[in-house]
Amino acid sequence: MESATSSRAYPLVSIIIPCYNYGHFLAEAIESAANQTYPAKEILVIDDGSTDNTSEIAAHYPAVKYVYQPNQGLSAARNTGIQHSQGTYLVFLDADDWLFPEALASNVRHLQQHPQAAFVVGAHTRFYSDGQPAKAEGAVLPAHPYQALLSRGNYIAMIAAVMFTRWALAEFEYDPSLLNCEDYDLYLNITRHHPIVQHSQQLAAYRIHAAAMSASAQPMLAGALKVLGRQREHLRGPAELEAYYRGIHFWHTYYTGGKEFKFLPGSLPLFSPALALFLKAAPYTALRYSLGYALPRLLKQPKAMLKKLLKKLLPTAGKRWLHYQGRLGDWTPAVGQVALGDFWRLAPLSNEFGYDRGGPIDRYYIENFLLKEAASIRGRVLEIGDNAYTLQYGGPAVSQSDVLHVDATNPQATLVGDLSAAPHIPDNTFDCLVLTQTLHLIYDFKSALQTCYRILKPGGTLLLTVPGLTPIDRGEWKKTWYWTFTDTALERLLAETFPAGDVEISSFGNVRVATAYLYGLGLPEIDRASLAYYDPQFQVINAVKAVKHAPLD
Template sequence: MPLPEHLEQQLVSVIIPCYNHAKYLAHAINSVYVQSYRFFEVIIVDDGSVDNTKVVCATFPDVRYVYQENSGLSAARNTGIKHAKGEYLVFLDADDWLLENALERNISYLKSDPRAAFVAGGYQLYYEPEDKIWIIQQEITKDYYRELLVRNFIGMHATVMYQHWVFKKFSFNTSLRYCEDYDIYLQITRLFPIIYHTHLIAVYRKHHDNMSANYSGMMDYALRVLSFQKKNLKNKAERECYKKGKNYWTTYYSRKVYDNLIGKLYAGEVTFEREEIKTLKKYDKHLYKKFRNQPFEDYEGKRKNFKKICMNVLRKIFGKIKKKPTIPRVKKINLGDFDRTSPFSTQFGYDRGGPLDRYYIENFLKAYSSQIKGRVLEIGDNSYTLEFGGDAVIKSDVLHIDESNLQATYIGDLSNVPHIPSDSFDCIVLTQTLNLIYDFKAAIATCYRILKTGGTLLITVPGISQVAQDGWGKYWLWSFTDASMQRLMEEYFPSKNISVKTYGNVMVASAFLYGMGLPEINKKNIDAHDPHYQLIVSVSAVK
């Protein structure tokens, strides 16, 4: 379906919000690059990710990367709109992708009716855990606003292409954690015509980390979005559709919640999200009663029921209130998900939202950011120099062992680099590197030599850690403690100029070894400090 030549200059802005989905992001970006329609721009809005989202974006030089503090999906989309230059806008989630004719197909429809505020089409639903695909195509010929009052027939946001002028009148509601797309569809279709077709436009990836898997939250927000329209209903037909919509959402998500709870029962889980049970009790008493009476066998083969489950939940809640977590009796520990000899991730948690140790490393560098100034040397790359030094950095140098690295200003092993002049740097950033250097004492001696008087050496080293399972594994030689780092630093720096600190506790250390990601641990637990479980050791030393 080739476009007329004069239409080829209509710019399409593809906005990709991303929060800790770096492992999917390259696929999403590439799906735009292979489009049959070539006149587009790609804008990545990094919503405060703690994984390597920025690194992935850097591998696509034509992508416009925009960072913001974590503010939610609606805010990320609004930020993308502010940076978009196209006459048409598409919002692609970082874990989904476009089919190759998506832009060409939708822009043709919009050109056929310039009055239309947006066009939407069909999609493929890809269920990643089982590697299965379903085709979602619906024939909708009724009044679109009334049909949306009953249900969100559009289903997938990436199938929608908007006219840019729409966002001079509307924006995504930042108070909505879920269903913000459903909200804007209702706002637009109440006032403007749209186009809907069944051609396949995109692929919606379903996986364990989808926001839409929170069925209780989805129900609450779907009903809230629907309630926003109550004041706008003009006639009996719209009011009837509104009532049908309330019934549809409560029935649909109650069944989802029930099925999820039953799945947990038969998987041997003995505790549940209280919100799920409250939702079932509030919206579907029949399913709630059915769940309560559902017997099952736990992992020990013992018969249990809902009452016992509730008692277990109450005991845990009571223990939290008293701040006295109970220690299980001997042979009564429930290992749960940790009852395995292989980790959840072999990538330090990069594929589960970002590594736990990076939280400590970056907090340390943030605390000493005032020392990252003047001429700064960093090992490997200069990302931390730029992030924490900012405008205070006059010159940024990079030492790398590989001469093919184009970013490096010096090549060599830190333990033996006589070509780097002495007394040269105001600051050296040396994170997670000392463990890879065989003669680490010589590396510290080098740092002392090349620092200016009054210059600061900032170091982090691993304490409790897995060994890297990629190419770096063969260079992984050491782990350290606060005592070993204190003694090492005192061989070169005055004791009064050395500050050694440890980070971690038994929970975080265990989670890190299993490969859990930063979003999977409560911040309060991450910040808890127990010097007997040193995940990371940091050092600040002044020459």
């Protein structure tokens, strides 16, 4: 399975497959592990007391290390796998799931780039045994993983998309006393103490079928609350405490209805029994379900008759619902009839810029801008604060990555200083400057832009993003959050600081996105069509590509 050459060139990865009476799925899991493009791997099947053909299936694969133990549960089986494995990195693959071919190679690459990380996690795709279309789950990339795990549950979701370091699992192991939510418990314990790496590449397939352990709501709710409750004594500060209490609400909503009615296996019964069930367990879903049942029949009426009926009979609530479905055009409620709903509040839904709700909305615009201009991130590149975007979007085109930071103790800093007063940085040094969401924190922003121009090589590029309509940080940056910028302001500033340069200004946002951002909604809560629409009255993010003038020879 692993040649002497590959073991020297690549760190060994152990793929641990616990199996309890899933022999009919096991071959697919083993073959997905064996077919990884990454060469240095070992595969272990931990038979947790199966009474089916698990051992016979495993025996068909001589390279697989088979370990049998009396039935002790999933956590104990995974711990047994850790004890019998040799890898520097470890992946747990449930026997009914499978890996995509590049899964190991992708995660190893990220861990090697971030040796301080305890584990790395990517994205996954759900495959439904009942014939529903597969669904690619977008990665959630919060800035504070521990707080996100507290507030919105196990957002990581699939264990096979995670690759652990051995040192992390030596410090924290699975708790065999847990009947479920063992992954959630481990993630919380690790992220409380160590950083992790997160990315959006699809790595694994998560099979949804009737026998899955997570299909029963009440035991899962009890398990999730038990695991979350263990963190109470470890909370540090108000942000974690707030996230903890949000998490309690999240789990109750997740398993008893709320925005999505989950974990009721099987097809829905007839309308009346289903409505009664929803009214009991998830009243908000009941309203949506009843409208979804009745309105499609109404909409089958001839168009002229339908419009007449709607104008005469449909109350404001019904018109509003049709408007949300895109069936009533540019409808505006009358004065006094506006439904503010969850936005009728004096405090935002989140004070964390959406980090605790799936990630900030502004990052969508920032990262799409950098992706569009990635060809400019090359040669010697300077980024402020850290070099995450340099590495992500520049990749091998970057010959030298520098980080400017005001704090000399920052381990990533190759240069120390304030961008508005940095005479120690030589002229004409960098091919590219990446300055995202920083200029508004510099009081003398014009001098900072002049420094950018000075230290860029002729023909070098500044990639700048700044906030427009935005909340103000209440934490670390509260005292230095000085400015916001419009596209018009940037046009004048860049004309003064990048004379004769080639300047392109991009602006993003609209009233829906701005409102959502101000209220603290996360990126997953806004649809892509809304993000794509631009209204210059509501500029959420402005971005600049400015190329320093290269004099003619």
